[in-house]
Amino acid sequence: MSHALLSPSASHRWLECPPSVRLTEFMEDKSSAYADEGTLAHSIAENKLKSYLGYTNDFIECEDTSMNEYTDDYVTFVAEQMSVLENPSAYVEQRVDCSKYVPKCFGTCDALIISDGVLHICDLKYGSGVKVDAVGNDQLRIYALGAFEMFSCLYDISTVRMSIFQPRLSHSDTWEISIDELLKWANEVLAPAAKQAWNGEGEFKAGDHCRFCKAKEMCRKRAEYNLELARYDFEPPATLDNTEISAILAKADELVSWVTDVKEYALRQALSGVTYDGFKVVEGRSNRKYTDENAVVDTVKAAGFDPYEHSVLGITAMTALLGKKKFTELLGGLIEKPQGKPTLVPMSDKRPAINTANEDFKEEN
Ligand code: SF4
Incomplete structure (x- = not known):
């Protein structure tokens, strides 16, 4: 698969640290087994969505029970998003040209839905490591800009909706902004940083984005x-x-x-x-x-x-064996989620704070 030098998926990094692009241009890219799994899940999801929409009669067999169910969930999610729009058109794995704002940049929208007034990008994230939110997501904003360039002559678009669907974390998130806000960001933030990145200019800046950097x-x-x-x-x-x-x-x-x-x-x-x-x-x-x-x-x-030890499969292995639906049907009532170990996290974390000994003491008094 070819990638743009300034790829939308790496945009969070190069927007924060523009010179990282040229610094890492010729460094080796270590594609992991997780990336291969994600690629397979995307092909299965693409095929299922196309057959749901009646765009193909070909069917790709998915032997992995969990992947089969997660990709079914994705199709249901996209169908739900379409159902709230009037006469929507849907484009699957639609390549969009984002080079108006980012040199030689293109991207692929997993699902792109348009109806009068609204452009909606749905992005399937198959990873289960880090939860990804739609709010402020640079990758989705760049896809939306490419899609807007492509379709604005056919549709009157005023609102941009962007969704992340992450089935393995039972997570989805949708963010909506006006097209004016999107274009303001494109002109004032994206285009200047992309120009610096392309020219190998700007300031190096370290932060959490470094973990995806080849350097x-x-x-x-x-x-x-x-x-x-x-x-x-x-x-x-x-x-x-x-x-x-x-x-x-x-x-x-x-x-x-x-x-x-x-x-x-x-x-x-x-x-x-x-x-x-x-x-x-x-x-x-x-x-x-x-x-x-x-x-x-x-x-x-x-x-x-007897040389064997007999133990019950763990929840992940049991889910893979039975499939998610059967697992819930048979074992849903036998699962509990014990309280997690207290962890100190930054205030920006979305989980609610738990009562500490100090607060309990205050309440008692
Ligand atoms: S490691 Fe971080 S600071 Fe260094 S080039 Fe990469 S993104 Fe920039």
């Missing part, structure tokens, strides 16, 4: 950003106060992720012959294992013992 392990800006914490000017007294601890917490996740990236990169380099002063590569700890499991089973059985 994340070696980038000097990211190192400086994280090492700022190590240089934190701790004043007497000998213990940290709450303000200082807040400052550390605010950067802790990013710091841990940066250190992990640097360690993994350095190990890969060391294994290919690079040496780092004061470090050597050794064998990690390992556990004993059987050399031949079948022989172990035969030997233990012959000695009159």
